[in-house]
Amino acid sequence: MHCKRLICLGLSLSLLFSNCSQTFAAVKAGTYFKVQYTHNKKKYSKKAIDARYNNSIIKTNMPGFIDGSTSLYSAYWVFGRCSSLGTKYTYSSKTKKITLKRSSNTLVMTLNSKTAALNGKKFTLPAAPRKIRYVSKKKNYIMIPGEAAAKKLGLNYTWNNRLLSGLITKKTAGSPSSTTSSGNTTNTSSGTKGTATKITASASNYSIRIKKPAGLSASSIVSDDDYWNKRLRIIVNGNYKTHFASSANRTIKESLTYSTSYSGGKTYINIKTSAIKGFSVTQTSSYIYVKYAAPKSMYHRIIVIDAGHGGSDSGATGSGYAEKNMTLKIVQNMKSYFDKNSTYKVYYTRLSDWYPSLSYRYKMANEVGADRFLSVHINSADSSSAKGTETLYKTYKTYAQNVQNNALKGMGYSSSSSYNRKLKYRTDLAVLNGPKMTTALVEMGFISNKTEANRINSKSAAIGNYLYQAVCNSF
């Protein structure tokens, strides 16, 4: 045992003889646990949470819990002894100081104080670290805000509300949430195809006018709404970087950041805006006109489709499938139908394998002023016989019913059969609580049931079609 006396303060000696063998999952087969603890002689009962590193649950004897909106974890168990995070934990009962070290970073927190210091520089924690007594174990644990601690120590942290889990990963260069392109892009011929807009860019109404080089055909210019990066890209066949980089060839009327690049035989004109905007692009023989506006003022109907999970979050796994891949396949099928319908502007939280945080998903929907939101998921249970389709809702029951009816059709299930698990009222889900518009979450079937998982996989084109219809028909 390498447990120094110092770091064992606040813990029972019995821990010295226990290995890191306790795996605690906050959500198991859809069941939640409550943690009962006392703090300053007051009794608390909170929903238990766990923390994961690279998708494995960090073993702990003391479950985490949420206080207000801050996830608190045992400093010792998550960042100390059993941790694979590369962090070292010490606690001094004399000074009440909690110290976490990871590579060159030292984070010092003090019990019952929101003031902490990273490498000597003070900052404020979202919640004060505290010593609590875990009722069922009759032991004391020091609980610290997990997200702040992880991030200050150079780790990634995202909250997964389905798993009730803080997902911790090591930072890698080109993390999808910050830098790289987030998904496949839709190329639309400028001006003609694409989504019908309320406003059309023209010589008398534009945000930017770009002069075209002589002899460049309209068909060699396409535009691509890269909303994940808050920009419109105009892609031109051939190397025209010098021409498009010249400030003499553009007139900017509304705030935007203009840049150009050349790669792979194409010139890219990047028009970056401060928030997600809707764009109209029009070409004449001499100019490209681009007008941007808030999506709400640009498009008639706005939809956000959310493929559940992604990237480091596989979602449920079973029967040889991962939920994140099944949801993406369905959403890509929905997209193939939406792409042919210019009535709707559709934003996808992801179109490739990366993890948009839950708040990223609903913030995107709120930012674009979406009219509808649909989150696509696959269910899972301990029992391999669990089966059927259900739709989760909080406020918009009619919409959810519409989604449920169509989801059943997509699966080829009769609504009067036992495969219809009907609507489920849920108040604990970020993608139902966060979006301000009509929203629903569909669980197509059970990945843990091999027959059903295979069915979802083979029917994903039909499912995509029916879910597309469910959203369209809801207007």
Ligand SMILES: [Zn+2]
């Ligand atoms: Zn899911």
